[in-house]
Amino acid sequence: MASDPSTALVVTDLLGIFVFAVSGALVAVRKSLDVFGVQVLAVTTGLGGGFIRDVLIGAAPPAALQDWRYLLVPVAAGLLVSVYHPAMVRAERMINIVDAAGLSLFVVAGALKATEHGLGPLPATLMGLVTGVGGGIVRDLLAGLVPVVLRGGLYATPAAAGAAVTAFGHELGVSTVVAATVGGLVCGVWRLLALWRNWQAPMPHGLGPA
């Protein structure tokens, strides 16, 4: 659909923001917050990861403060959830799938943006991870939940792997499109398999599952 890479990048970015904003708004609904609480969690979850990344790599103000579409998307997601949340809660399996897609888009975009700002592949991997999981951490801290990256169930490991494939692929001279595609697939497929098979990360030596 998108006629050039830059349009494609903006579209995927906005799609990722939308998906994460929906996840934040659904948490707000489950916590019985009012419609403004829904908006706050939608916007912070959708934009939080990118904000933290941009501030850390010295790219402030973030893109989301310079392009009004980046703000309208999470607000629209919050309004949709405020009205249609009963149907969305029933569609939780579909939301998990879309969330895995959003995670993949964000870790790839975060890792690439960090390399563009001159960071090496290891810090770029960390920045990809922060972009992918940062919004969910802010959402969970505000809502009084255990942050998603600290729960079991392999959320951050696929994110770190996808970011590493993207960043080190770029470092080794692989074309950006190939590095991003393979990185995104590693993250998304691993995450979906973990959800489907209920995979868990290993515990520290000598400890059983929580």
Next chain:
Amino acid sequence: MASDPSTALVVTDLLGIFVFAVSGALVAVRKSLDVFGVQVLAVTTGLGGGFIRDVLIGAAPPAALQDWRYLLVPVAAGLLVSVYHPAMVRAERMINIVDAAGLSLFVVAGALKATEHGLGPLPATLMGLVTGVGGGIVRDLLAGLVPVVLRGGLYATPAAAGAAVTAFGHELGVSTVVAATVGGLVCGVWRLLALWRNWQAPMPHGLGPA
């Protein structure tokens, strides 16, 4: 009293910091923290919103790290509360009124500072909101409370409205003094009416109050 606008701006800024620092220190007293915990919550509540805004709009280091008065004010507020907190707790109604004034000052100042840094009216509205509620969010996260913006009782809605009036008024060419005054009044009067009449924001479709 103030002889020029810039003096007036600094005075209002310091007054807002003082009020929010008092609110942070009072939370610390209620949590039975020691005098240093009182100082930590006073400083983070008084300065937190402005710090987050300045980092996001690319204005680091924040003014509070370049002008020693901005640090002494919350420290003094923390000391006052450590000594006189019994009288202040009794004066909670008065503190709510002063807090509404502090919120109005902060959302207006935050929205104007963002427009000065080249942000459009919609992001500037978000930055005004962040300036007004950021310190209270940090205070509540540190103290283990539900953040003020997620509780019922119309705190963030008046803040967002006041910031929007200021930012869009400025965008439409209204004089800064008028835009700031009307924006601050919208925020402060709405907040006080919500406190007085115990107004609540609407709930998402089909959900009753928490």
Next chain:
Amino acid sequence: MASDPSTALVVTDLLGIFVFAVSGALVAVRKSLDVFGVQVLAVTTGLGGGFIRDVLIGAAPPAALQDWRYLLVPVAAGLLVSVYHPAMVRAERMINIVDAAGLSLFVVAGALKATEHGLGPLPATLMGLVTGVGGGIVRDLLAGLVPVVLRGGLYATPAAAGAAVTAFGHELGVSTVVAATVGGLVCGVWRLLALWRNWQAPMPHGLGPA
């Protein structure tokens, strides 16, 4: 061992990161998190304080995103704790001592870096304190604990004192080595005495201990 001051500075910085990363990883083990949760808390605790400082003083991207050793150290600390945590939990007294050393290193380094970026002695004291306690605050927020600076037991007071001695000594023309050494000793010795004698900070007027 180190042949010049800059090598000594990097070594002490990495040592401080290692110690704080170990403390973060041990919290993760106690919370029965999986090995990736251990890594997340190790990295955020080891690097968090410096990240917050660098973002606030306008020094983004932080050193830890420009030098891969700063990332490998907390990852290695997390792996060590995942394997050897039973022995480390038994060595909690030793870890408290090493943590006091890490705190001293971080507050001195944070205060000096802030003065190098042109901040006055009072803001530099705050930045030294933020560097020393920031990682622990992030660790405790993520783990759902009361932040270390708000608990009793004199953690932040020695940190603030050590940072103040360093920053004001530097301001008064004392040589950097002397200011840093005295500041670090004030922080470390006070912290160790507080641990040994179970000192508590005073409570606000009229309140008993929690």
